[in-house]
Amino acid sequence: EALAAVVLLAASLVLLGRRRFRGQVILAVAIGYGVFRFAFEYLRDDPERAQLLGFSGAQLISLAVVPACAMIYLVLATRARRGTA
Numbered sequence: 001e002a003l004a005a006v007v008l009l010a011a012s013l014v015l016l017g018r019r020r021f022r023g024q025v026i027l028a029v030a031i032g033y034g035v036f037r038f039a040f041e042y043l044r045d046d047p048e049r050a051q052l053l054g055f056s057g058a059q060l061i062s063l064a065v066v067p068a069c070a071m072i073y074l075v076l077a078t079r080a081r082r083g084t085a
Contacts, residue, residue, distance in 0.1 A: 004036040021080035027073045034066035 012029050019025055041056045052060060 001040060008032050021076045023076060027069045030069045031066055034062040038062040
């Protein structure tokens with residue numbers, strides 16, 4: 001997880017220098033963290049955690065956050081390209 005955090009930090013610093021719209025960096029980090037969290041939950045050996053449909057609570061949150069942030073990212077990126085941001 002620490003390595004994933006370093007990767008997210010590095011990616012966010014690179015993106016910060018190239019950002020095209022406000023919120024781009026935090027949305028990208030939220031998407032990346034959600035993907036990492038979803039994957040890492042499979043590696044955890046925590047049978048007592050609450051599960052729904054075979055997913056942990058963190059995975060369910062990731063399943064909500066990643067698509068929501070991705071949609072917002074696409075809308076803001078489209079507006080920035082059109083110059084209406």
